[in-house]
Amino acid sequence: MRPPIGIFDSGIGGLTVARAVADVLPEYPLVYFGDTAHLPYGEKSPELIRHFSSRISHHLRDEGCRLVVVACNSASSNALDAVRDALGPRIPVVDVVSPVVEFAAAHVPGGRIGVIGTRATIESGVYQRALAAHGLQAVVRATPLLASAIEEGFHTGSVSDALLAAYLGDGIFNEVDAMVLGCTHYPLIADQIRAFLPPGVAVLDTPGIVAARVKEAVSVMPELRGPGPVHARRFLVSDLTASFASGARTFFGREVELEEHRIWDI
Amino acid sequence: MRPPIGIFDSGIGGLTVARAVADVLPEYPLVYFGDTAHLPYGEKSPELIRHFSSRISHHLRDEGCRLVVVACNSASSNALDAVRDALGPRIPVVDVVSPVVEFAAAHVPGGRIGVIGTRATIESGVYQRALAAHGLQAVVRATPLLASAIEEGFHTGSVSDALLAAYLGDGIFNEVDAMVLGCTHYPLIADQIRAFLPPGVAVLDTPGIVAARVKEAVSVMPELRGPGPVHARRFLVSDLTASFASGARTFFGREVELEEHRIWDI
Numbered sequence: 001m002r003p004p005i006g007i008f009d010s011g012i013g014g015l016t017v018a019r020a021v022a023d024v025l026p027e028y029p030l031v032y033f034g035d036t037a038h039l040p041y042g043e044k045s046p047e048l049i050r051h052f053s054s055r056i057s058h059h060l061r062d063e064g065c066r067l068v069v070v071a072c073n074s075a076s077s078n079a080l081d082a083v084r085d086a087l088g089p090r091i092p093v094v095d096v097v098s099p100v101v102e103f104a105a106a107h108v109p110g111g112r113i114g115v116i117g118t119r120a121t122i123e124s125g126v127y128q129r130a131l132a133a134h135g136l137q138a139v140v141r142a143t144p145l146l147a148s149a150i151e152e153g154f155h156t157g158s159v160s161d162a163l164l165a166a167y168l169g170d171g172i173f174n175e176v177d178a179m180v181l182g183c184t185h186y187p188l189i190a191d192q193i194r195a196f197l198p199p200g201v202a203v204l205d206t207p208g209i210v211a212a213r214v215k216e217a218v219s220v221m222p223e224l225r226g227p228g229p230v231h232a233r234r235f236l237v238s239d240l241t242a243s244f245a246s247g248a249r250t251f252f253g254r255e256v257e258l259e260e261h262r263i264w265d266i
Numbered sequence: 267m268r269p270p271i272g273i274f275d276s277g278i279g280g281l282t283v284a285r286a287v288a289d290v291l292p293e294y295p296l297v298y299f300g301d302t303a304h305l306p307y308g309e310k311s312p313e314l315i316r317h318f319s320s321r322i323s324h325h326l327r328d329e330g331c332r333l334v335v336v337a338c339n340s341a342s343s344n345a346l347d348a349v350r351d352a353l354g355p356r357i358p359v360v361d362v363v364s365p366v367v368e369f370a371a372a373h374v375p376g377g378r379i380g381v382i383g384t385r386a387t388i389e390s391g392v393y394q395r396a397l398a399a400h401g402l403q404a405v406v407r408a409t410p411l412l413a414s415a416i417e418e419g420f421h422t423g424s425v426s427d428a429l430l431a432a433y434l435g436d437g438i439f440n441e442v443d444a445m446v447l448g449c450t451h452y453p454l455i456a457d458q459i460r461a462f463l464p465p466g467v468a469v470l471d472t473p474g475i476v477a478a479r480v481k482e483a484v485s486v487m488p489e490l491r492g493p494g495p496v497h498a499r500r501f502l503v504s505d506l507t508a509s510f511a512s513g514a515r516t517f518f519g520r521e522v523e524l525e526e527h528r529i530w531d532i
Contacts, residue, residue: 145418152411162428
C-alpha cells in the first residue's frame with residue numbers, strides 16, 4: 001500500500017493546501033492533522049510552536065506518512081528545524097514559505113513582494129530573509145486577527161472589510177509587484193485583499209505552488225511515485241467541535257469527515 | 267504568611283477580575299494564571315477545557331493557593347466540577363457565573379436577562395439553566411470572535427463596531443432588563459455594547475460582583491482573614507510573548523510583570 005502524505009496546520013486553514021494537493025495528486029492517500037486543541041499558532045511563542053509541531057510530526061510519522069507538508073506559515077517560519085529533527089532524514093518536508101519565495105524570484109525577479117501573515121510568521125523574519133536572499137525586496141505586515149476572523153466565517157462583509165482597512169488602509173502595499181498571502185486562511189479573502197493592492201498585481205497562489213512542489217517531491221520518491229489504487233484521505237483534529245466540522249467544508253471545498261486524535265493527552 | 271488567592275483564565279482577560287479583587291482586597295497576595303499557551307478556550311470542547319482547567323488548578327494548589335477564582339466564563343461554564351475535583355474539598359472555588367446570576371435575581375427579580383459569551387459558554391447552557399432556576403428569563407447569544415478582537419486591541423473603532431453589528435444588530439437584546447457580559451474581556455467594550463441595549467439598561471459589573479464574593483469567602487476562612495503584611499502579586503502565563511505583556515497592562519489597569527510557567531510541558 002502506498003504510504004500517505006502527511007499535511008498539518010494549527011487548525012483547518014491548511015485544508016486550502018490539502019485541497020490543492022488532492023487536486024494535483026488525486027489518487028494519493030493523505031493524512032491531514034489540524035491542531036485545533038492549540039490553535040491559533042500565530043500569537044504563540046516560537047518555542048511553543050516548535051513544541052506542538054514536533055509532537056504532530058511524530059504523530060504523522062507514526063501514522064505512516066513518508067512525506068510531510070507543513071501547511072501552516074507560523075510553523076513553517078518558526079518550527080521547520082523541529083519538524084525535520086522529529087521526522088529524521090528519510091522523510092522529506094515541504095514547507096509553505098520557500099516554494100513561494102522561489103516562485104516569486106522566478107516570476108518577479110528583483111521585484112518588491114508584499115507579505116501579510118500572523119505575528120509569529122512576520123516576527124520570525126523568515127520571509128524577509130528568504131526574499132532578500134533571492135534578490136527580492138520585502139514589504140511585510142502582521143495581520144493577527146485575520147485568520148481567526150476567517151475561521152469564524154467572516155470571510156465576506158463588514159468585519160473583514162473593517163479588519164483589512166485597519167491593517168492595510170495606510171497604503172503599505174501601494175507599490176508592490178506581487179503579493180504573498182502568508183497564512184493558509186487568507187486565500188478565502190483574496191478578492192477583498194486585492195482592493196488594497198495596485199491594479200493587476202499578482203496574488204501568488206500559495207496552495208497551488210506548494211502542491212506543485214509536493215508533486216515534484218513525490219516524483220523522486222520510489223516508494224510514493226507511480227500509479228496505485230485510490231486511497232482514503234483522513235482528516236484528524238486534536239479537538240473536535242461542531243464549528244470545526246462545518247468550517248472544514250469551507251476550507252477543503254467539499255465534505256470532509258473529521259476524526260479526533262487527542263495527542264495533547266499523551 | 268497568608269496564603270495567596272489563585273485566579274485563572276484562558277488568557278489575560280481574567281485580569282479584569284483580578285483587578286477588581288485587588289481593589290477590594292488590596293493587601294492580599296494573588297497568584298494569577300493565564301493559559302496563553304492554550305487560549306482561546308471559547309472555541310474548544312468541554313472535555314479540553316476541563317483538561318486544561320484541571321491542570322491549572324493543580325498548579326495553583328501547588329503554588330499554595332487556598333481559594334481559587336475561575337475568572338473565565340468558558341471554564342466556569344464547562345469545568346467547574348473538574349476544578350473542584352482537582353482542588354479537593356478544602357480549597358473553595360469562586361466562579362464568574364453564579365455570583366452574577368444571584369446578583370441579577372436579587373436586583374432584577376423576574377427580569378429578562380441578556381447574556382453574551384463565547385461559543386463554549388453559551389452552548390454549555392449554564393447561564394440559561396442558572397437564570398431559569400432563579401426565575402429569570404435568559405436571552406443569550408454567542409459572540410465568538412469578540413474576545414480575540416479585544417485581546418488584539420480592537421476595543422474601540424470600526425472592527426469592534428462591525429463585529430457587534432454582526433452579532434447584535436438584529437436587535438436580539440431590545441427587550442432585556444439587564445445585561446451580563448459573559449466573558450472577562452467584554453468589560454473593555456461595555457460602552458459599545460450599550461448601543462445595542464435599550465436606554466438605561468444595567469450592564470452588570472461581573473468583576474465587581476465576583477470580587478465582592480471573593481471578599482465574602484475570604485472573611486469566613488480563618489487562614490485567610492484578618493490583617494496581614496502586603497504581599498506581592500504574581501502573574502503567571504503558560505506562554506510569554508511581547509503581545510501578552512503589553513495587553514496585560516490594558517486589562518489589569520496598571521503595570522504587571524508576567525512570569526512564564528510552562529505547565530504544558532509537564
